Amino acid sequence: MVLANMNPNVVGVAELWYWTVLESYVLNGAQYERWILNGLASINLLPSRCILPYLDYPLSWTSDKVHSFTGRSNRSGVKVPKRRTGTALKLSELYIIYTPAHDPTYRRRPLHTWRSLQNKIAAVTGGARGIGLEVVRALAEAGATVALIYTSSKDAEETADKISKDTGSTVKAYKSDVRDKASITATINQIASEFGRLDICVANAGIAAHHDSLEYAEEDWHEMMKVNLDGAMWTAQAAGKIFKQQGPGAGSMIFTASVSALLVNIPQKQSAYNASKAAVVHLAKCLAVEWTEFARVNCISPGFIATDMLSVHPQEWRDTWFGLIPGKRLCDPAELKGAYVFLASDASSDMTGANLVIDGGYTLP
Structure with missing residues (x-):
């Protein structure tokens, strides 16, 4: 033919x-x-x-x-x-x-160049603290220009400036609300306009709460879904439209999910949180199929991470978790950096619809 x-x-x-x-x-x-x-x-x-x-x-x-x-x-x-x-x-x-x-040059490239994010533009929601902060650092360390998107942090701009100074990459803070479709869409569009394109988007913003399902207040349920699920969708939708405009294979969309999408954590009662994260994982799979022509879409599901979101929990809960984790320890947020860079880079060029679980073996039978 x-x-x-x-x-x-x-x-x-x-x-x-x-x-x-x-x-x-x-x-x-x-x-x-x-x-x-x-x-x-x-x-x-x-x-x-x-x-x-x-x-x-x-x-x-x-x-x-x-x-x-x-x-x-x-x-x-x-x-x-x-x-x-x-x-x-x-x-x-x-x-x-x-x-x-x-690409005929691809297979001849040294492995370290596959992981490079030089000349890439990235946006990270929830980027001022916890996992999101480490993701911003990781992408900047790999050479990307990074937009740190935050909602309420008082020192986000200072944080962005420090990471920029430490890594030599451009890092800029943008205030936005992922619950508000118009707000996050405008922010993503602004980032693409200012830097000329968008190559990587990490929908990381999220909240957690613990309530008895029989006593769950309607407003608390809706807030969880607005941040964790709606926010992920509106962030991805805005980025996806830009990826599509840029042409075939233009983007990498990454969602921060959780092992809570795969099992029921104990002893805490997290019906809304678990449901929201399970929905995010399936959303990513759906988008991976829909967006094949212009973007890869993947998830990362961390286990128990040593962030401020866990530090407020009772010691008895933490003791239970340690008993269920083979390594008997929490994951440091910095240990997630390699996975995000991998999914953002050419090193994962044939990977879409995947959910990387990083939990120290917590979800093993």
Whole structure:
């Protein structure tokens, strides 16, 4: 198969792409052929972009219809006009997915460059304290320009200035309220406008509370959901629109969830918190499928972390937690930094819809 008339959004590519049959197979009574691109190593695309290396479609397809791929390709949202074997296909007719892994220069790059965030623009909600503060530090240390988004911190600007001085990266504080769709949308848009783009967004802002479910007040329930779930959604929605405008493979969306999304913590009563974090994990999976063409979407679910959110709990609770954690200790927030940099960088270029659990073995059977 010859692919001609290249998509104008793809540059530095030869005039024609040639596809050959890799294998034939039958699925649900229909005969399929798998085509693979010849000379894949010679592709020269924009940085961090490439064409999906194979296509599957029924031999009986005609040229006047469009059909989603089956299996993995269908989940990726890739579509192709139906053609008969050996006919030409315009790349402009394809919804193309790009990843860094098939860029010819990618495999020759040293490993440390995959993790670099040089020239990347990142935004982190809840960035003034706890896990969010360590995420801001981590991304700045990896070379990114970072927007520290906060709601009520009195020293956020000073914190941003100090991290900037310590790392040599630009770090700037922005006040916003993730509960308010208009507020966080305006902030994300402002960040992208000021820095020219947005490459990474971390929806980290969150709160926790402990109430008996039979006594849960309506306003307390709604507040938990507004911050933890609504805030995550509005942050992601604003960032996602920018990622899509920037083109294929443009963004990395990261949610801070919790092991509370996977199990019921004891002895504390956290029905609302647990439900909100479980919803965040599933939200991320949904967006990972929807956004395949322009962003990767992943979660990090920390276990018990030594932050101010845990310091107020009774010692008997802490003793219970230590008894359930194989390592008998809390995780230091700094121990999460590598995971966030990994998901933000090209090192995780084929990773989307994942939930990284970092809990010292707490969730093991």
